[in-house]
Amino acid sequence: MGYYQEAYDAECAAIARALAVAARPQAWQGSYLHRCDRADDARRTRPRSDLRHPGEASDSNPTQAGTCHRNRNQLVSSAQGIPGNEVADGWAKLAASEPDEHGAEWLTRADGTRLPERPTSLAHLRRRASEKKCPEARTWCERRNLNGGYVLRKKGKPDPTPTRAEKRTASRFYQLKSGHAITGVYLKSVVNRPDDHCWWCDPKNISGTQQTRDHLFKYCSRWKDQQAGLWARVKEATKRGKQKWRVGDLLADERCSPAVLDFLRST
Numbered sequence: 001m002g003y004y005q006e007a008y009d010a011e012c013a014a015i016a017r018a019l020a021v022a023a024r025p026q027a028w029q030g031s032y033l034h035r036c037d038r039a040d041d042a043r044r045t046r047p048r049s050d051l052r053h054p055g056e057a058s059d060s061n062p063t064q065a066g067t068c069h070r071n072r073n074q075l076v077s078s079a080q081g082i083p084g085n086e087v088a089d090g091w092a093k094l095a096a097s098e099p100d101e102h103g104a105e106w107l108t109r110a111d112g113t114r115l116p117e118r119p120t121s122l123a124h125l126r127r128r129a130s131e132k133k134c135p136e137a138r139t140w141c142e143r144r145n146l147n148g149g150y151v152l153r154k155k156g157k158p159d160p161t162p163t164r165a166e167k168r169t170a171s172r173f174y175q176l177k178s179g180h181a182i183t184g185v186y187l188k189s190v191v192n193r194p195d196d197h198c199w200w201c202d203p204k205n206i207s208g209t210q211q212t213r214d215h216l217f218k219y220c221s222r223w224k225d226q227q228a229g230l231w232a233r234v235k236e237a238t239k240r241g242k243q244k245w246r247v248g249d250l251l252a253d254e255r256c257s258p259a260v261l262d263f264l265r266s267t
């Protein structure tokens with residue numbers, strides 16, 4: 001069909017042409033579907049025993065009419081998983097690409113005349129826009145690099161596990177992930193506290209331990225038992241131990257999300 005067209009456009013063009021052909025009554029004479037209709041009629045008017053295939057032994061075997069009827073249902077259904085669907089998709093891709101390479105037709109008007117300019121389909125524009133948008137959005141996120149710790153997932157879609165958690169836990173998860181959780185480091189950065197020391201394991205501010213995400217997830221003595229549970233589950237799910245994880249990566253790995261959410265609930 002030419003440049004700037006998608007398989008979707010080729011499918012629409014094929015449907016339009018099929019409808020035009022189907023609208024002509026003579027197109028049905030002798031066609032496969034026409035034979036199916038006649039077989040269906042015959043089944044309704046004749047005794048069932050007359051409709052066996054030669055060599056069929058009993059009435060429990062499918063009759064010709066029955067088989068035809070099922071095949072027609074398969075033909076008109078557009079659901080996935082039908083063997084012909086993959087083939088049709090392959091043809092649509094071929095038809096949408098450059099005609100001179102594959103012997104496909106150029107896109108024409110309904111009366112068959114060539115279009116003066118090669119049109120660009122909406123489906124094609126949409127695909128190009130999303131192809132541009134994804135890397136740009138990723139670059140923008142990476143450049144912002146919130147609090148130095150936000151790690152984007154490799155897959156484009158968001159992790160579904162935290163979205164299913166109760167609101168309180170989910171919001172804590174996303175705060176930690178984006179570097180906006182109420183930690184000592186965060187409070188100091190927004191000038192809410194004079195220092196960033198951990199008030200859990202160092203209430204008298206003697207050791208001066210920084211309260212970072214890393215500290216809370218790995219080292220803070222106040223949450224020792226919960227940390228042990230978390231890292232045991234992470235190791236089981238990923239075969240990687242505590243020391244090999246940065247918290248940013250942990251919060252971006254969907255295999256770890258159930259354990260992380262339970263850790264947040266228990267703390």
Ligand SMILES: [Zn+2]
Binds near residue numbers: 198199200209221
């Ligand atoms: Zn601490």
